[in-house]
Amino acid sequence: MVILSSALLAGFPHGFTTRHGGVSRAPWESLNLGGATGDDRAAVEENWGRLRQETGLGFARVRQVHGCRVVTRGEAGGAGDEADEADAVVTARPGLAASVLTADCVPILIGDPRTGAVAAAHAGWRGTLARVAATAVEALVREFGAHPENLLVAVGPAIGPCCYEVSPDLAERFVAEIGPSVAMLHPRTPRVDLWSANEAVLRAAGVPPERIEIIDRCTACDAESFFSHRRDGARTGRQVGFIAPARTPFLD
Numbered sequence: 001m002v003i004l005s006s007a008l009l010a011g012f013p014h015g016f017t018t019r020h021g022g023v024s025r026a027p028w029e030s031l032n033l034g035g036a037t038g039d040d041r042a043a044v045e046e047n048w049g050r051l052r053q054e055t056g057l058g059f060a061r062v063r064q065v066h067g068c069r070v071v072t073r074g075e076a077g078g079a080g081d082e083a084d085e086a087d088a089v090v091t092a093r094p095g096l097a098a099s100v101l102t103a104d105c106v107p108i109l110i111g112d113p114r115t116g117a118v119a120a121a122h123a124g125w126r127g128t129l130a131r132v133a134a135t136a137v138e139a140l141v142r143e144f145g146a147h148p149e150n151l152l153v154a155v156g157p158a159i160g161p162c163c164y165e166v167s168p169d170l171a172e173r174f175v176a177e178i179g180p181s182v183a184m185l186h187p188r189t190p191r192v193d194l195w196s197a198n199e200a201v202l203r204a205a206g207v208p209p210e211r212i213e214i215i216d217r218c219t220a221c222d223a224e225s226f227f228s229h230r231r232d233g234a235r236t237g238r239q240v241g242f243i244a245p246a247r248t249p250f251l252d
């Protein structure tokens with residue numbers, strides 16, 4: 001299994017899975033963690049079992065709907081209801097990872113070194129414009145008393161500005177709603193930079209720029225490492241971004 005990590009989040013059990021280390025067959029080979037794109041159910045379950053074994057964590061999951069709803073998990077001791085529709089998860093329960101599935105959308109992991117609480121958010125273009133990353137920050141503030149200026153954030157592997165061509169209308173919406181630096185308004189091939197857009201959303205929510213790390217690995221460019229909906233179409237897998245509370249909160 002190959003799991004990517006962020007230097008900024010070293011104090012938290014966390015990571016971004018890649019295709020490596022699972023049992024699914026093509027076109028889902030091999031560590032597909034998504035159950036809704038046609039892969040064999042038993043293979044997906046085996047992959048989740050391997051991830052639990054590899055990390056020693058439980059996983060709080062939700063049914064992602066490209067919105068900005070956030071749910072809190074782990075208070076009653078369980079991982080919660082996986083049928084819950086939301087695009088961000090927060091928790092402060094040690095051993096339980098907040099997790100999101102992606103295949104081009106941006107996985108965003110947030111840790112609070114002071115309280116140990118964490119959040120994971122899923123941001124495609126809709127969730128980015130809906131400011132789901134800011135909603136996750138607000139939930140950490142509201143639920144656990146976090147201060148945005150203390151948070152540490154990793155913005156994970158996603159479709160990069162190299163590959164994310166969009167309609168002229170959508171590129172113009174990003175410029176109007178987030179800022180001129182997050183879209184390239186080329187007349188034939190307008191593109192959006194979802195990493196920069198989410199970084200702008202996080203900065204507006206009060207997270208200092210030096211506390212945001214962008215893992216700039218493009219899912220569409222790198223077929224060896226990542227599933228990509230844009231590259232492969234509907235029949236492909238999902239990778240997961242996850243983060244669990246720090247066992248001992250720390251100030252850095």
Ligand SMILES: [Zn+2]
Nearest residue numbers: 162163218221
């Ligand atoms: Zn690319």
